[in-house]
Amino acid sequence: MTGRLAPFPRFTGTEPCQAPDADPDWWSSDDTNDRAAAQLACRRCPTREACLAWAIDHPTDSGDAIWAGTTSSRRRELRREFAFSTKEKK
Template identity: 75%
Template sequence: MSGCLAPFPRFTGAELCQTPDSEPDWWTSDNSNGRAAAQLACRRYPSREECLVWAIDHPTDVGDAIWAGATRSRRSQLRREFTTAAPKELK
């Protein structure tokens, strides 16, 4: 078992990252303008929270791409905060 619990986000197809006429390089670009455009595009979709949870739970799968408007470093920060705040397992 991998330890990942979050299900893949349920996209509606209206998300800019899912539309055929979108610019797919925005989400994976090294160009700061493209990445900024991806971050802005993600902010207005209801599936953003599901997307972020999945991305935090699957860091290897998402790599350096923008997911839910979050960069790899932001997701790492959130993962650390969540791990620190999570209740300890009962023995």
């Protein structure tokens, strides 16, 4: 964790998860194809960085859903990597 909490991303309506034709269940589905579709859609998201920062800083709230194209296990890896890199700098 970063020591400070990222704010919830400000959605503009241009994000793939906010698109009228997007299935909101893709981001929280247990189906591998749905999750892959969500991850692919996130690649073109204009708020991906803010979304990822929030999901990394809020593991309980982000849960097992796809956030910024990442799975919960990938976000755990990123948290460990970040914690390790901040320890190295001290």
